[in-house]
Amino acid sequence: MDFKRMFRSFRFAGKGLYQLALQENNAKFHLLATVLVLMGGGYFHLNTVEWCLVTFAIVLVWAAEAINTALEVLCDRISTQKDPMIGKVKDLAAGGVLVCAMGAFAVGVFIFGPRILAFFQG
Numbered sequence: 060m061d062f063k064r065m066f067r068s069f070r071f072a073g074k075g076l077y078q079l080a081l082q083e084n085n086a087k088f089h090l091l092a093t094v095l096v097l098m099g100g101g102y103f104h105l106n107t108v109e110w111c112l113v114t115f116a117i118v119l120v121w122a123a124e125a126i127n128t129a130l131e132v133l134c135d136r137i138s139t140q141k142d143p144m145i146g147k148v149k150d151l152a153a154g155g156v157l158v159c160a161m162g163a164f165a166v167g168v169f170i171f172g173p174r175i176l177a178f179f180q181g
């Protein structure tokens with residue numbers, strides 16, 4: 060097992076995530092949502108299962124966004140001309156992010172919805 064090589068891979072992956080979070084517009088929104096959800100989770104004292112679900116939802120959206128961005132970069136590298144196949148690849152990748160984001164939103168509604176309602180009803 061080559062730990063040095065493994066550590067190097069982590070560094071590259073971290074660099075990718077850093078670029079994603081700071082340079083991609085959608086990812087900035089995910090970052091804000093992630094921070095708010097983590098703060099909300101702390102405030103409402105989520106239980107272990109709820110934390111697992113919230114963590115899974117957050118991770119899924121970030122992974123989908125990273126793959127979508129990678130495909131966009133690759134597509135733009137292949138061709139900047141209008142090309143129906145490039146458009147299709149980008150639309151499919153964006154669809155993948157949307158499905159994950161909708162799932163994450165549903166998890167958020169199920170977990171935080173009743174608590175937020177109770178909070179405002181006093």
Ligand SMILES: Nc1ncnc2c1ncn2[C@@H]1O[C@H](COP(=O)(O)OP(=O)(O)OP(=O)(O)O)[C@@H](O)[C@H]1O
Pocket residue numbers: 083084085131138139140141142143145146147149150153
């Ligand atoms: N080269 C292309 N050929 C055909 N259609 C394209 C091409 N580039 C983009 N499109 C269409 O425009 C949409 C938006 O593409 P774009 O690359 O601007 O991504 P985006 O959704 O705006 O993401 P971001 O804001 O992260 O750049 C695509 O989903 C696709 O339908």
